[in-house]
Amino acid sequence: MLICLICKSSYLDLYMGGQFGKYQCKNCGYVGNLVLDKYKKTKKK
């Protein structure tokens, strides 16, 4: 589950079909590669 950093919405879609590795939030319009992933949250470097 990916979560928008801006509005915390899970209504994200791949931007341009994902060819740029970016996501677009359908809720607030945010586009970027920085999104929260609930399932990888526990991994730390």
Ligand SMILES: [Zn+2]
């Ligand atoms: Zn958003």
